[in-house]
Amino acid sequence: MKILEQPRVSSGELSWLGGDRLERRVEQPAKEVATIADGEVTQQREGRKPRSFSLNRAPQLQVLLDSFVALLGGDASRLNQAFAIHHDGNAERWTLILTPRDTRVAKVIASIQIDGRGNEPRCMRMQEADGDLAIDLLGELAARMPAAPTREALAALCQGG
Amino acid sequence: MPRRGQAILLALWLLALAGLGALVAQRLKVSTDLRDFMPAPTTPDQRLLMEQVGEGPGSRLLLLALSGKSDAELAALSQGLVAALRKDPRYSQVLNGSFDLATLDERLLPYRYLLSPTLDSDSMDEAFLADQLQQRLDDLSSPAASLLKGLLPRDPTLEVLKLAERWTPPKSPExxxxxxxxxxxxALLLVQTRAAGFDPDAQVDAVAGIEQVFHALPGSAGAKLITSGPGYFSVVVSQQTRGQAEWIGNVSTVGFILLLLLAYRSVSSLLLSALPIASAALAGIAALVLLFPQVHGITLAFGFTLLGVAQEYPIRVLSHRRAGEDAVASVRGLWPLLLTAIASACIAYLAFYASGVNGLKQLAVFTITGLLVAGFSTRYLLPHLLPGRVRDVAAMPWLLRARRFVDHLPRPRWVPLLVAAATVLMLVLAPGSFWQNNLAALTPLPQDLLQRDARLREALGAPDVRYLLILQAADAQGVLKLSEQMEPKVEALVARHAVDAVELPSRYLPSEATQRARQQKLPDRAVLQKALDDATQGLPFRKDLFAPFVDDVETARHLPLLTPEVFAQSTLGQRLSAMLVARDGHWLGLGTLSGVHDVAALEHLANESNGTMRLLDLKQASESLVVDYRTRILRALLVATVLMVLTITFALRSLRRAWHVLAPMTLATFLVLAVERAMGIEISLFHLVALILAAGLGLHYALFFERDTGDPAEQRRTLHATLVCVLSALLVFGMLAWSSIPVLRAIGLTVSLGVAFHFCLSILMAPHAGHGHARQD
Structure with a gap:
């Protein structure tokens, strides 16, 4: 992130609750549960009042929701509706590059790159329009997050590993 | 009069009418402010009520609902509508639930430190900043990151969001x-117009603007936009009133022309008899134009209807003319009676003038001028123009039969007694309450619109239109200070569920004292920079990231305090200025309430405030206004009645004869009242006004039937004239009775019933009816 000198690392669980609902549970560095449901995001942090805001105000989350729900649910038409899809590689080792179709979303999120093996997505890179990058290591890869990660090291992890 | 003279007179008359027409066309300004037609306020609460009804924040609010598509599509439409309307200067506030930071005025941004309550409990020291920055860091790895990222350098303590939370409506829909x-x-939206609620022209523009923007949005095809709120209502009312008045007027005019052609079979008589009416209407409007800055639209619509009475004058002249008799001589014979009728009608309309309601005053000026002009032109101008040879209506065979029928009607002395007894019985046994005190019942709004408004208002948590908290102090700052003192007490009531939400002026702008205290707590640049440096120690924020924040705090330290005047120039300040009003050397703050559950608790709070705060019940204030108003009309009516009795007694020079005129009239008036009450109608001010009008018409019938000419042919002419008058009145007012506008309906029904009853009773109670018949035999 541009406004930070070092990348920010957090770990936890991302779960699909069915339908348009996702739960993001963070264990490190601070406990936090965020739920996306019915166009609303509710954020609950230990010892603080819950905060909620509209999904419209967080396009990043909208994209996350769209891509995740479509991927996990195997809903190709939904994925196609939200993104222009570029597919690379083979069944063993593949890369999907998703570009948001909604111009409003595209102003915030430039693209999403998902790397995977077989049935399992391993890594999700969200390129924000202002140059910031968020990288999610998924599944077994998550355990291999370095203590002081750099973009390059993580990219290598995603592609190679 | 020689033909040449006639031509000159006609030309001069038409010229005079053209002159009046030119004056009217040049000076006439029609107002549609409904408040003109409401009673004049007397107490401070009533005055506040009238202002609130017209210009208060509530009256400027338009409630919008979008339907007919999927939620997602409606949400997109809602966002599109908001984006477009926020750019439009006609709307001071547009809300749809999503708070957009862009609505915040850039110049006011440094003021956030003076407006937000943060500094009341915290100070900008290292501990506070460290805690805040740690939270921001957590935010950055949370879903809210993209939302907050842009704000962070300038506003790491998120004061803008605190203000946004504070300023969003307290009770919001889902x-x-x-x-x-x-x-x-x-999808629901709230739009506040810059124009007052009862400025229908501006409201028409505002409502049309919303619809235009809506229909221009991509994807709006198939979706439905519903608008509600006082401003929209004033649009509906003015359109409806205009539409119906035009429609009713056209149909009545055609019917009236046909009726007169049938009655007199002379096109020239018909055209000439229209001259007194045309003169009356033009002179009436000219008088209004000269006396009042604006003429109310309803005055004109009603005034033309009421002038139907004046059509009686030429009708009497036409009907009463004998074959071969000179028109001037014939009018001279009728004039004493006509003059009595005109004088008493004018006196009755004086009661309207005394009502103290601007619209009714205008109506009185219009009608009195009109009646006088119609009467005098009928007497002194019309006869000179009428054709020399006419057909004597007395010779018409059907009239002979009709008169015989009327004369042969049994007239037992107990009929009036029976009618009187029935009247009393109906009045006593009638269901419901006698008087209609609800001001809303007078404003002609369809019930389904009102219900829809109530539903949207409830869904949007829009302020209750019934209650207001009024804070009073010597100046605007005093009101804001008072409002700040009241805030915790009011919040305690919200916590106890006495009321769902309360919005006080200090929610938008703290008093100068509070702002100054917060300003003094702001550290200077060096101190803040040091605290910030210490706080960011060990945190990964980029160096100098928060320079804009340090700059803003420094700016805020030297800002002149934000006054309501300066604040009013911003979008949000518009809202505040609607809540702060200057009045008679002091200032009032208007607190709006939503979802009042416990009025007693609010009253208790108000009582404890030593008169600095009170709870205004707009419904109660408006009902007291109506009661006040009615008392005034009834008092005026009493005076009018006494004057009328005196006029008629003086004109007829006999108490007994005056009794014969006034008894059927009085009985018929009470009979109308009784029948309407028995139908379950609650008597409103407009019913009262219509009763007066009917009584004026009834007076004509009774006066002419009472007249003892000793000539059966003249009695037949009287019957002819009265029948034409009754039918024309029934035509005009019967049409009004079918109107969907409550006010028009009230007037139409009352006058129609009145005309019928007055006619029947004045025939049945006429003293000489039988004599004429006897003498004829």
């Missing part, structure tokens, strides 16, 4: 797809 939705799957 959020779906990021915007407000009702339980009926409608």
């Amino acid at each position: 959020l779906r797809e990021g915007v407000w939705f009702s339980a009926q799957h409608e």
Whole structure:
């Protein structure tokens, strides 16, 4: 992130609750549960009042929701509706590059790159329009997050590993 | 009069009418402010009520509901509508549930430190900043990151969000797809217009603007936009009133022409008899134009209707003319009676003038001028123009039969007694309450519109239109200070569920004292920079990231305090200025309430405030206004009655004869009242006004039937003239009775019933009816 000198690392669980609902549970560095449901995001942090805001105000989350729900649910038409899809590689080792179709979303999120093996997505890179990058290591890869990660090291992890 | 003279007179008359017409066309300004037609306020609460009804924040609010598509599509439409309307200067506030930071005025941004309550409990020291920055860091790895990222350098303590939370309406509808939705799957929006609620021209423009923007949005095809609120209502009312008045006027005019052609079979008589009416109407409007800055639209619509009375004058002249008799001589014979009728009608309309309601005053000026002009032109101008040879209506065979029928009607002395007894019985046994005190019942709004408004208002948590908290102090700052003192007490009531939400002026702008205290707590640049440096120690924030924040705090330290005047120039300040009003050397703050559950608790709080705060019940104030108003009309009516009795007794020079005129009239008036009450109608001010009008018409019938000419042919002419008058009145007012506008309906029904009853009773109670018949035999 541009406004930070070092990348920010957090770990936890991302779960699909069915339908348009996702739960993001963070264990490190601070406990936090965020739920996306019915166009609303509710954020609950230990010892603080819950905060909620509209999904419209967080396009990043909208994209996350769209891509995740479509991927996990195997809903190709939904994925196609939200993104222009570029597919690379083979069944063993593949890369999907998703570009948001909604111009409003595209102003915030430039693209999403998902790397995977077989049935399992391993890594999700969200390129924000202002140059910031968020990288999610998924599944077994998550355990291999370095203590002081750099973009390059993580990219290598995603592609190679 | 020789033909040449006639031509000159006609030309001069038409010229005079053209002159009046030119004056009217040049000076006439029609107002549609409904308040002109409401009673004049006397107490401070009533005055506040009238202002609130017209210009208060509540009256400027338009409630919008979008329906007919999927939630997601409606949400997109809602966002599109908001984006377009916020750019439009006609709207001071547009809300749909999503708070957009862009609505905040850039110049006011440094003021956030003076407006937000943060500094009341915290100070900008290292501990506070460290805690805040740690939270921001957590935010950055949370879903809210993209939302907050842009704010961070300038506003790491998120004062802008605190203000946004503070300023969003206290009770909001459910959020779906990021915007407000009702339980009926409608996307909801609140729009505050810059124009006052009862400025229908501006409101027409504002409502049309919304519809235009809506229909221009991509994807709006198939979606439905519903508008509600006082401003929209004033649009509906003015359109409806105009539409119906035009429609009713056209049909009545055609019917009236046909009736007169049938009655007199002379086109020239018909055309000439229109001259007194045309003169009356033009002179009436000219008088209004000269006396009042603006003429009320309803005055004109009603005034033309009421002038139907004046059509009686030429009708009497036409009907009463004998074959071969000179028109001037014939009018001279009728004039004493006509003059009595005109004088007493004018006196009755004086009661309207005394009502103290601007619209009714105008109506009185219009009608009195009109009646006098119609009467005098009928007497002194019309006869000179009428054709020399006419057909004597007395010779018409059907009239002979009709007169014989009327004369042969049994007239037992107990009929009036029976009618009187029935009247009393109906009045006593009638269901419901006698008087209609609800001001809303007078404003001609369809019930379904009102219900829809109530539903949307409830869904949007829009302020209750019934109650207001009034804070009073010597100046605006005093009101704000008072409002700050009241805030915790009012919040305690909200916590106890006495009321769902309260909005006080200090929610938008703290008093100068509070702002100054917060300003003094702001550290200077060096101190803040040091605290910030210490706080960011060990945190990964980029160096100098928060320079804009340090700059803003420094700016805020030297800002002149934000006054209501300066604040009013911003979008949000518009809202405040609607809540702060100057009045008679002091200032009032208007607190709006939503969802009042416990009025007693609010009253208790108001009582404890030593008169600095009170609870205004707008419904109660408006009902007291109506009662006041009615008392005034009734008092005026009493005076008018006494004057009328005196006029008629003086004119007829006999108490007994005056009794014969006034008894049927009085009985018929009470009979109308009794029948309407028995139908379950609650008597409103407009019913009263219509009763007066009917009584004026009834007076004509009774006066002419009472007249003892000793000539059966003349008695037949009287019957002819009266029948034409009754039929024309029934035509005009019967049409009004079918109107969907409550006020027009009240007037139409009352006058129609009145005309029928007055006619029947004045025939049945006429003293000489039988004599004429006897002498004829």
